[in-house]
Amino acid sequence: MKVLVTGGAGFIGSHIVDRLILEGYEVVVADNLSTGSPANINAESRFYQVDITGDDLQDLFAKEKPEVVIHHAAQADVQVAQREPVFDSMTNILGTVNLLQCCITYNAKKLIYASSAAVYGAPCYLPVDENHPVNPISNYGISKYVPELYIKAFHKNFNLNYTILRYANVYGPRQGLKGEGGVVFLFARRFLAGEPPLIYGDGEQTRDFVFVEDIVNANLLALEQGDGMVINIGTGAQVSVNDLCSRFREIFKSDLRAEYLEPRPGDIKKSVFDISLAKNVLGWQPLVSLETGLRQTIEFYRDIWREV
Template sequence: MKVLVTGGAGFIGSHIVDKLIARGDDVVIVDNLSTGDESYIHPEASFYRMNIEDERILEVFERERPQAVIHQAAQSAVPVSVEDPIRDAQINIQGTIRVLEGCRRYGVEKVVYASSAAVYGNPEYLPIDEKHPVRPLSPYGISKYTPEHYLHAYHELYGLRYTIFRYANVYGIRQVAKGEGAVISIFIDRLLKGEDLIIFGDGEQTRDYIYVDDVANANVAALSQADGEVLNLGTGKSTSLNDLVKTLQAVSGKEIQPVYGEERPGDIKYSYFDNRRALERLDWTPAVGLETGLKQTYEYYKECMGR
């Protein structure tokens, strides 16, 4: 199968590309390298450096004629979306429409789309399932949710198959140590530099941390399954920041005394997913536990810093 991966030089996208090529697929990457890294690009993949909102992306579709698209490229920083909501919408909404137009015009059969837990806003109940009300609190949450409607419309109008994933907190190797969802890479980066780990609030706030390898496997599985589904992609387990620090201390062998600061206004206190629908609809289950994933991630960044 020929698969086009937008954001294929990025944190999650590069892992997806690696798995596709390992199973024998022909892969095309579109990435502007704004957050991606050229060193993550698989040597067997075709690469186009461009923005997804650039109309030239239609030329890539015409030339490459992919059978499927895994759409990972996005503006993913909440503060950036608040500061510049127009640019956020240009990338996440208009860029996605540009990708969907390429799919429509050039015969793509299936799209797998990366949405976000940010679409839900403050949880009304836990764990969050796919029936939970959608009330995003930021332009980013809005711009990730809006393309879900376009995917449904393109299916109804043109028969384009799709699967939508709403990601929990994805972590693992190759993640940039910045942004709301990157607390693990930020903690490891500071730990290796001998800097304090800063926790805003009492540390009892919870999240659902899922390892990037599991997310990549789900995306590959969705190419042939779960058509028309909106699925929460997480572990279904709640982990507090305090417990996260304890586990990181165990895998690193370093004594950690976090510094607690004032709780940040607007931060969601408790959040984790009900992932049963993903388990039912996909031939998939999250396989990497938090301790194992943290150890792999810590060793990766330790080696990078050593180099």
């Protein structure tokens, strides 16, 4: 099977590419390298430096004719989305529509789309399941949700198969080296530098932290399962930012104390996923504990920054 991974030089996409190649798939990578890194490109893939919003994407499809597309190319920085909503929507919405049109024109069988917990907005109840109301409160959440509607429309009108995976807070090696990093990356950077970690608000806000390799497993399962469905991918465990900071202190055997800053506007207080559907439909469950994932992530950054 030939699989196209958009954003395949980025954080999550590159890990998916590596696993696909390991499993024997023929893999094509599309990435404009705006936030992806050449260092992440697997040498056994065929790489095209193209933007999903441009005409070059059609040339790629005409040449490669992928059977399945795993779509991770995106503008993924929440703050950039707030500052530059036109750029954000052009990339995430129009770029996805361009990709969908290419899928139809060149007879791709299925699209797997990386969506986000941001589409739910502030939770009405916890844990958040797939039936939870969709009410994004950020530009980023809007630009990740609108493509879901287009994907469903293309399925109805053109019979394009799909699986939509809504991710919780993904972390792991390769995150943040270009572009948005997330709190795990930011904590790792501060602790490795011997600087106090920064926490916005009181630190009691909770998140569902899922390791990148578990995200990879979900995507590979979705190649054959979860057709026509929207599925949450998280851990089902709430972790507060204060607790996360304590775990970093334990790993580093550090007495660094957090510096607390003003809360960021629109920051959601509590968030955690119900992952029953992923377990029942995909046969998926998270395998990497937070402790193990944090240690692997920290070691990656320690090695990277030692070389700089």
